[in-house]
Amino acid sequence: MNQDAAIAFDTSRSSSSEAESVGADSDAARASAPAxxxxxxxxxxxxxxSKLSLALDALxxxxxxxxxxxxxxxxxxxxxxxxxxxxxxxxxxFDARVLALxxxxxxxxxxxxxxxxxxxxxxxxxxxxxxxxxxQVLALKQSAANDQAYLWRDAxxxxxxxxxxxxVAVLLRAERWPELxxxxxxxFSHTRPIAATYSAFDGFHRSLDVFRKRRLKLARTxxxxxxxxxxxxxxxxxxxxxxxxxFVLHVHSVFHxxxxxxxxxxxxxxxAEKQLVTGTDLFINMRAGNANKGxxxxxxxxxxxxxxxxxxxxxxxxxxxxxxxxxxxxLIGANNALFD
Numbered sequence: 001m002n003q004d005a006a007i008a009f010d011t012s013r014s015s016s017s018e019a020e021s022v023g024a025d026s027d028a029a030r031a032s033a034p035a036x037x038x039x040x041x042x043x044x045x046x047x048x049x050s051k052l053s054l055a056l057d058a059l060x061x062x063x064x065x066x067x068x069x070x071x072x073x074x075x076x077x078x079x080x081x082x083x084x085x086x087x088x089x090x091x092x093x094f095d096a097r098v099l100a101l102x103x104x105x106x107x108x109x110x111x112x113x114x115x116x117x118x119x120x121x122x123x124x125x126x127x128x129x130x131x132x133x134x135x136q137v138l139a140l141k142q143s144a145a146n147d148q149a150y151l152w153r154d155a156x157x158x159x160x161x162x163x164x165x166x167x168v169a170v171l172l173r174a175e176r177w178p179e180l181x182x183x184x185x186x187x188f189s190h191t192r193p194i195a196a197t198y199s200a201f202d203g204f205h206r207s208l209d210v211f212r213k214r215r216l217k218l219a220r221t222x223x224x225x226x227x228x229x230x231x232x233x234x235x236x237x238x239x240x241x242x243x244x245x246x247f248v249l250h251v252h253s254v255f256h257x258x259x260x261x262x263x264x265x266x267x268x269x270x271x272a273e274k275q276l277v278t279g280t281d282l283f284i285n286m287r288a289g290n291a292n293k294g295x296x297x298x299x300x301x302x303x304x305x306x307x308x309x310x311x312x313x314x315x316x317x318x319x320x321x322x323x324x325x326x327x328x329x330x331l332i333g334a335n336n337a338l339f340d
Contacts, residue, residue: 048076048111052118059122067126073115074133081108081159082140095212101155102227109159110235113166117236120174127182130167135188137163138200154207162228164201169237169245172282177294184252184298199253199262221270229271243268244280247331254314255299269326279333287333308332 055069091097112133119125141156171180187195208223220226232239246266253264278284282295286304301307315328 045080045107045111048073048080051076052111052115055115056118059119067129070115070119070126071129071132074129077108077112077115078133078136081105081137093215095207095215098152098154098207099212099227101152102158105155105159106231106234109162109166109231112163113170113232113235113237116167116170120170120176125176125179127179130179131183131186134160134164134167134183134201138188141201141203154205157203158205158208158224158227161201161203162231164198165228165242165245165249166232166237168249169241172245172248173238173241175294177298181294181298184249197253197257197262198249199257199264202249202264204265222267225267225270228268239268239271240275240281243272243275244282247272247275247280248282250326251311251328252299255310263324265324266326269331272331276327276330280331283332 051069051073055066055073057063058066058069092100116130119130137156137160141153141160167183168180171183184198187197188200189195205224208227212218213220213223228242229239232242243266246264246268249264250266253262257263272280279287286295286307289304296302296307299307299310301310311328311332315326
């Protein structure tokens with residue numbers, strides 16, 4: 001977790017009105033901003049969709065080249081994302097230009113989620129091509145970090161985080177526990193000389209959550225969370241699953257990272273109004289004793305009791321106090337009347 005991200009947010013402030021401004025604000029901003037980044041992704045997308053069709057057919061027919069077809073799809077997608085980020089608008093407010101660059105990746109991110117949803121239904125799913133793709137995306141974020149205009153890194157950083165949390169959301173929904181464990185335990189080598197954990201995908205997007213919020217006087221908890229919600233809801237992944245994945249990543253990092261600075265920061269919890277009352281689906285099942293052993297293995301615990309004890313030890317669950325103001329008890333189902 002970046003130090004900038006430690007600006008405390010209180011999940012008790014979330015409400016159904018969180019969704020009201022991103023659509024209106026993005027539309028208004030685009031109307032007054034320069035034309036969006038011009039790209040040739042339409043041609044590349046046709047290439048991707050052709051390769052996707054071939055890959056899915058190979059998976060369904062259990063053909064030997066199926067995984068190679070998946071790699072080919074992801075390679076086209078990675079190249080498209082990299083080329084999009086090389087095109088920048090030169091006029092207009094800086095945060096609007098960053099937003100336009102992010103918007104240029106919208107179809108690519110949606111196509112990736114479509115592919116993931118399809119892959120997750122097939123027993124032949126392998127983690128390696130997905131991890132390799134995510135490493136390429138993370139490498140793009142890292143290369144942008146060396147840019148003289150350092151805030152340009154916010155565009156690839158946002159997309160890298162979006163694609164990673166989307167991957168976790170799909171794997172959780174499909175209960176692909178071995179693949180999820182492999183992803184969360186992987187050390188990503190495309191980022192720096194020393195391999196990094198998945199926390200490298202997290203980060204604070206200052207151009208959105210400070211500059212844009214200030215310039216447009218937005219009464220928003222997190223502009224980047226608003227943008228993620230708007231992008232995800234256009235595709236094949238439920239936003240509730242993204243909220244759940246965001247929280248799972250945070251809890252997993254609490255269990256496995258040595259420093260709070262490396263905790264995954266769950267920005268979408270500002271939308272977790274329902275989950276604060278009922279708990280998230282995975283933790284409701286875990287609390288009720290219905291959790292798959294694979295989920296316990298993901299967290300490195302034997303059962304719900306061990307999970308609850310470990311979480312309480314790390315975040316002072318009983319006192320309800322924690323540095324990030326996260327309502328852990330509500331999110332794991334402690335407020336659910338079914339368990340009274």
